[in-house]
Amino acid sequence: MTKARDKSCINLKLKVWRQKGPDARGRFETYKARDVSTDMSFLEMLDVVNEEIILSGKDPIAFDHDCREGICGACGTMVNGRAHGPEKGTTLCQLHMRHFSPGDTVVIEPWRSRAFKVIKDLVVDRIAFEKIIQAGGYISVNTGGAPDGNAVSVPQEVAEKAMDAAECIGCGACVAACPNASAMLFVGAKISQFTLLPQGLPEAKKRALAMVGKMDQLGFGNCANETECEKECPKEISIENIARMNREFLKAGLL
Amino acid sequence: MQWDLNWFICTLRSSIGKKLIMALTGLGFCIFLIAHLAGNLTICAGEDAFNSYSERLHALGPLIILTEIGLLFFAVAHVFIGAYLFYENFRARPEGYLVKKNAGGRTIGSVTMPYTGLFILLFIVIHLVDFHFVEKTDQTIYQIVLETFSNPGYAFFYIVSMIIVAIHVSHGFWSAFQTLGVSNSEYMSVFRVVSIIISLAVGFGFGILPIYISFIS
Numbered sequence: 001m002t003k004a005r006d007k008s009c010i011n012l013k014l015k016v017w018r019q020k021g022p023d024a025r026g027r028f029e030t031y032k033a034r035d036v037s038t039d040m041s042f043l044e045m046l047d048v049v050n051e052e053i054i055l056s057g058k059d060p061i062a063f064d065h066d067c068r069e070g071i072c073g074a075c076g077t078m079v080n081g082r083a084h085g086p087e088k089g090t091t092l093c094q095l096h097m098r099h100f101s102p103g104d105t106v107v108i109e110p111w112r113s114r115a116f117k118v119i120k121d122l123v124v125d126r127i128a129f130e131k132i133i134q135a136g137g138y139i140s141v142n143t144g145g146a147p148d149g150n151a152v153s154v155p156q157e158v159a160e161k162a163m164d165a166a167e168c169i170g171c172g173a174c175v176a177a178c179p180n181a182s183a184m185l186f187v188g189a190k191i192s193q194f195t196l197l198p199q200g201l202p203e204a205k206k207r208a209l210a211m212v213g214k215m216d217q218l219g220f221g222n223c224a225n226e227t228e229c230e231k232e233c234p235k236e237i238s239i240e241n242i243a244r245m246n247r248e249f250l251k252a253g254l255l
Numbered sequence: 256m257q258w259d260l261n262w263f264i265c266t267l268r269s270s271i272g273k274k275l276i277m278a279l280t281g282l283g284f285c286i287f288l289i290a291h292l293a294g295n296l297t298i299c300a301g302e303d304a305f306n307s308y309s310e311r312l313h314a315l316g317p318l319i320i321l322t323e324i325g326l327l328f329f330a331v332a333h334v335f336i337g338a339y340l341f342y343e344n345f346r347a348r349p350e351g352y353l354v355k356k357n358a359g360g361r362t363i364g365s366v367t368m369p370y371t372g373l374f375i376l377l378f379i380v381i382h383l384v385d386f387h388f389v390e391k392t393d394q395t396i397y398q399i400v401l402e403t404f405s406n407p408g409y410a411f412f413y414i415v416s417m418i419i420v421a422i423h424v425s426h427g428f429w430s431a432f433q434t435l436g437v438s439n440s441e442y443m444s445v446f447r448v449v450s451i452i453i454s455l456a457v458g459f460g461f462g463i464l465p466i467y468i469s470f471i472s
Contacts, residue, residue: 015353028353081356107354114347177358179366180344184270212269221347222270222340224368225430227360239433240440246271247436253266 009035010102014049016061017109019118022125026118028107031061038098042085043068043075045097062121070094070234073169076176077122078109083173083232091171091234111176114219115183128218129170129186136210137190139199152198165192167235174229174237180221185229187215188241195248205252212249270343271434273336278431280333285428285453287326288420292460299467302397309396334376341369364426364454371423378416401472410465421458428453 012033019026031053036045043065050060066074070091077092079085085095100106108122116124154162166189174185191208194200200207223242230239266272297308313319364371385403386396394402404410429450432438438446 078352078354081352081354082358109352109354112348112350112352114349179361181347182270182344212271216270219347220270221344222274223434224340224344224365225426225433226365228358229360231358231360238440240438240443243433243436243438243443245436246274246434249269249271250266250275250436253269253272254263 008038010038010097010100010104012036012045012100012103013105015105015107016121017118018061018121019110020059020120022117022119026121033106036097038096038100040097041068041093042079042095042097043093062119062123064123065093068093071169073171076111076171076173076234078107078111078176080107083111083177084171084234088231089234089236091169094234111172113172113175113181113221115181116172116175124172126170126172128183128220129172131218132183132187132211132214133190135214136203136207137194139194139203141199154197158196162193162196165189165196165237165241168193168233168237169235171234173232173234175220177228177232178221178223179226179228180224182223182229183215183218183220184223184242184245185233185237185239187211188239188243188245189237191245191248192241195244204248208245208248208252212245273340274434276332276336277340278434280329281427282431283326283329284333285424285431288424288457289453292457295464296460298397298400298464302395305397305400306395330376330379334372337369337372362426364422364424365430367422368426371419374416374419375423378419382416401468404465404468405472407469410469413465414462417458417462420461421454424457425450425454 014031014033015028016031017026018029031049033045033049036048040048043063046061046063053060063077064074066072068075070093073091075092076084079092079095084090084092085099087095087099110116110118110122111124113124115128116126119125168186168189170186172186175181175183178185191211194207195204225239225242227239230237267276294308294312298305386399389399391399404413427450429438429443429446432446433443
C-alpha cells in the first residue's frame with residue numbers, strides 16, 4: 001500500500017517569483033515540494049506547499065485562482081517558460097502533476113507585460129483587459145420584452161466561429177506568451193465574437209476602433225504573427241480572429 | 256462616415272495601421288524581388304541577353320526613376336516603422352522571463368525578423384554601391400557582374416545574404432496577408448505554403464547566380 005502510494009508521489013524543486021507588492025523588488029525563491037500526488041492539479045500542489053510555508057510562519061505564495069475548472073480565467077502563471085505549463089489547451093488549474101517527473105525543477109513566474117503589473121508574487125493586475133472590454137466589448141440592447149430567440153437567424157458555421165471566439169476566458173496567457181506582449185489575440189477574439197453575429201453588427205465599426213485604440217493606449221506590444229498566443233491559449237483560440245480584427249479595424253478606419 | 260485626413264493618419268498611427276504599412280511595403284518588395292529575379296535570370300541566356308535586358312530596362316527612363324523613388328520611399332517606411340515597432344515591442348515587456356520556451360508557433364523567420372531585416376538593409380547599401388552606383392561607361396553590366404562575383408569572398412557574402420532574404424520573406428509574405436486581414440483559417444495554410452515557395456525561389460534563384468557565374472567564367 002505504502003509502495004503504491006510512493007509511486008504516485010513525486011518530489012519537486014520549485015523556483016518561485018516572490019514579490020511583496022507592486023513596487024517592491026522581487027526575486028526567485030526556492031521551495032521543496034515533497035510527496036506531491038501526481039493526481040493533484042498544479043494549484044493543489046501550490047496549496048500544499050503554501051500550507052508548509054504558513055506552518056513555518058512565513059508569507060504564503062500568492063497566486064490567482066477561482067473556479068479551478070478551467071473556465072473562469074483567473075489562474076495562470078508561466079511554468080518552465082510556458083504559459084499555463086506545458087500541456088496544450090489547458091489552464092494551470094487543469095494541469096496535473098502527472099506531467100512532471102520526480103526531481104524536476106519547476107520555474108514559476110508571473111505573466112510579464114508592461115500592461116500587467118505584478119500585484120504580489122504570481123498575481124498580476126489584468127485590469128487592462130477590463131478597460132479594453134469597457135471601450136467596446138459589448139452590445140447595446142434596448143430594454144423591454146425579450147425578443148424571440150429564433151427571430152434572427154444565424155448560419156450554423158458562423159455561430160460556431162462566434163462561439164469559438166467567445167471561448168476566450170481573458171486569462172492573459174496570449175499576452176504572457178507573446179514575444180511582444182501583444183494583446184491582439186484577446187482583442188481579436190472579443191471583436192470577433194460580436195462582429196460575427198447580427199446583434200454585434202450595428203456597433204462593429206465603433207467597437208473595432210475603440211477597442212484597438214484602447215489596447216494601443218495601454219502599452220501592449222504589436223503582433224508580429226509569431227502565433228505563440230494560439231499555441232498557448234488554453235481555449236485554443238485561432239489567430240484567424242486577429243486577421244478578422246485587422247480587417248474590421250482597417251475597414252472601420254480607412255473606408 | 257465622411258473620409259477625413261486626420262482620421263486616416265490616426266488609423267495609420269495605430270498598431271494595426273503601422274503593421275498595415277509594413278505589410279504593404281513588404282509585399283511591394285516581394286513583387287520587386289520576383290521582377291528582379293526574373294531579370295537576373297536572363298544571365299543564363301548569355302552575355303548579350305543580359306546586357307540587352309539591362310539596356311531595355313534603363314530605356315524605360317522616367318518609369319524606372321519613378322519606380323526607384325517608390326522603392327526608396329517604401330524602404331524608408333519599412334525600415335523606420337519596423338524599427339519603431341521593434342522598440343515598442345521591446346518596451347512592452349520591461350521585465351523578461353527567467354525561462355521562456357517556444358510553444359511551437361515561432362519559426363526561424365519570425366524569431367529573426369528584426370535582425371534579418373537589419374542585415375538586408377546593410378546588404379542593399381553594399382549591393383547598390385557595387386551594381387547601381389558603379390561606373391558603367393567603359394564596361395557592360397555583364398562584365399561588372401562577372402568581375403564582382405569572381406571574388407569568392409564576395410560570392411559567399413552574396414549567397415549568405417540571399418539565404419537571409421529568403422528567411423525574412425518566409426515569415427514576411429504570409430504575415431502580410433494576416434495583417435491585411437485577408438487571411439482566415441482556410442487561406443492561412445495556403446499563404447504559409449506560398450510564403451515558403453517564394454522564399455525558396457528567392458533564396459535559390461538569387462543564390463545560384465554566383466555559382467552559375469563561377470562555372471561559366
